[in-house]
Amino acid sequence: MAENHHADAASERAFLARIPADARRLLLDDARTIRADAAEAIFEATDQPRVGVLLVGRARRYIAAGDGRQVTTGYLRPGDLVGNGALFRIGLVAVGALSDCVVVEFQAGQFVRLAHEDRLTREAFTEATTALVREGHVGLALTAFGTMRERVAHHLVALAADEPIAVAPVITMTQQRLADCVGTVREVVARTLREFRAEGLVVTAGGRVEVLDAARLSRVAAGRWARGIDPLAAASRSHTEGLDASPHAVIGVDSSGLIVYANSRTERLFGWAVGELVGGIVDRLVPPLVADRHRRALAAYLRTDGSPRPMAGGLELHAIRRDGSDVPITGRLAATDTTFGRVAFVTITERGQSAT
Numbered sequence: 001m002a003e004n005h006h007a008d009a010a011s012e013r014a015f016l017a018r019i020p021a022d023a024r025r026l027l028l029d030d031a032r033t034i035r036a037d038a039a040e041a042i043f044e045a046t047d048q049p050r051v052g053v054l055l056v057g058r059a060r061r062y063i064a065a066g067d068g069r070q071v072t073t074g075y076l077r078p079g080d081l082v083g084n085g086a087l088f089r090i091g092l093v094a095v096g097a098l099s100d101c102v103v104v105e106f107q108a109g110q111f112v113r114l115a116h117e118d119r120l121t122r123e124a125f126t127e128a129t130t131a132l133v134r135e136g137h138v139g140l141a142l143t144a145f146g147t148m149r150e151r152v153a154h155h156l157v158a159l160a161a162d163e164p165i166a167v168a169p170v171i172t173m174t175q176q177r178l179a180d181c182v183g184t185v186r187e188v189v190a191r192t193l194r195e196f197r198a199e200g201l202v203v204t205a206g207g208r209v210e211v212l213d214a215a216r217l218s219r220v221a222a223g224r225w226a227r228g229i230d231p232l233a234a235a236s237r238s239h240t241e242g243l244d245a246s247p248h249a250v251i252g253v254d255s256s257g258l259i260v261y262a263n264s265r266t267e268r269l270f271g272w273a274v275g276e277l278v279g280g281i282v283d284r285l286v287p288p289l290v291a292d293r294h295r296r297a298l299a300a301y302l303r304t305d306g307s308p309r310p311m312a313g314g315l316e317l318h319a320i321r322r323d324g325s326d327v328p329i330t331g332r333l334a335a336t337d338t339t340f341g342r343v344a345f346v347t348i349t350e351r352g353q354s355a356t
Contacts, residue, residue, distance in 0.1 A: 015124055015128065017079075018120065018124040019118070019124050023118050023121050027111060028106075030106070030110060031106050033104050034104075036057075036059075036101045036103070038099050038177075039097065041096050042101060043083065043094060045093060046084065046086060048108070049084065049086040049112070051082065051083040051111050052081075052082050053080070053103065054076050054079065055078055055102040055104055058075065058076065058098040058159070059075070059082065059096060060096055061074040061093050061095055061132065061136070062095075064094060069183065070180050071139070072139060075135075075161075081125070081128040088129055088132060098177070150220060150221055150222075152189060153196075153201075153221035155182050156221075157214070160214065169211045170210045173207065198281075200281075219260075243263050246265065246347065249263065249268070249347070250265070250266070250347050251285075251345070252343045253298060253344050253346065254341055254343050254344075255298075255299050257283060257298070259277050259278055259279065259281070266348075269321075269350065270285060270319070284320070285320055287318055301333055302343075306335025307334075308332065310331070310333070311330070311331035311332065312331075316329070316330060317329050317331060319348070329351065332347045333345070
């Protein structure tokens with residue numbers, strides 16, 4: 001086999017480290033080392049199973065449509081088992097390089113025999129299969145039901161996962177490549193990244209995305225179904241159901257200014273879909289000239305006992321709709337404790353209406 005030093009390094013890593021030395025030797029003796037440039041397919045989605053271990057670089061599993069559209073179902077790092085859909089018998093899954101990659105490819109027939117005959121190899125293969133199915137389920141569910149903000153955030157978080165915690169993770173990737181990973185077009189990803197920049201989540205430049213606030217980005221990626229209010233905390237299920245049914249717009253904002261809840265009435269008032277508001281920053285609803293003052297006042301209120309009170313002493317305020325138009329409002333605050341810490345619930349009414 002060419003370039004045995006790569007295979008020796010791989011034997012110290014995840015998948016190969018879990019199988020017996022004899023099985024590892026059998027696989028590596030008949031293996032070959034292949035290279036793939038960034039954006040190049042490593043294993044195509046064919047009827048013939050292909051299998052190996054990623055030695056160098058980052059790769060992704062993906063499904064491609066006939067018209068060229070793609071959707072990523074999971075990411076791979078050095079030491080991971082790499083296989084196409086035929087290996088796992090789960091359909092047309094391909095593997096592509098995100099950076100320059102080196103893979104040691106095994107003889108598929110020999111690998112399958114070992115997986116049947118050797119218990120430790122079978123257990124390692126089963127774990128890899130389980131991880132593939134789990135990641136694929138999350139990725140496809142997010143593609144089907146998540147907002148674009150959640151989808152882009154999910155992929156950024158996954159791509160940044162291997163970066164050192166002490167530094168801001170930097171993802172080297174063009175917007176077009178990120179769009180391929182997300183399963184959309186570049187223009188949509190560019191618009192979402194602009195929102196993330198405005199909210200202080202990322203910085204972008206020259207084919208790089210620097211993650212400035214990984215914790216908040218992870219919360220955006222979690223999806224609104226994972227950011228619901230804890231029914232065991234002070235905000236009970238009946239309370240949130242009451243907010244859902246309120247005739248007025250209601251949003252929930254945490255101390256960092258992140259919107260963690262919005263009811264359907266907010267769509268009518270502001271023009272943003274609920275899924276677009278949740279996970280975003282409340283500043284998008286506030287006139288820029290008063291955004292800093294508004295943020296400080298909200299944070300100060302959350303440090304109090306959270307007693308219900310009018311916003312700004314009941315004075316008329318102004319908010320910004322999605323189309324940029326101004327809407328005069330009044331607001332009423334009430335704070336409660338949730339799984340994400342203390343949250344201020346703001347009941348918002350247009351001037352001339354009354355909050356109950």
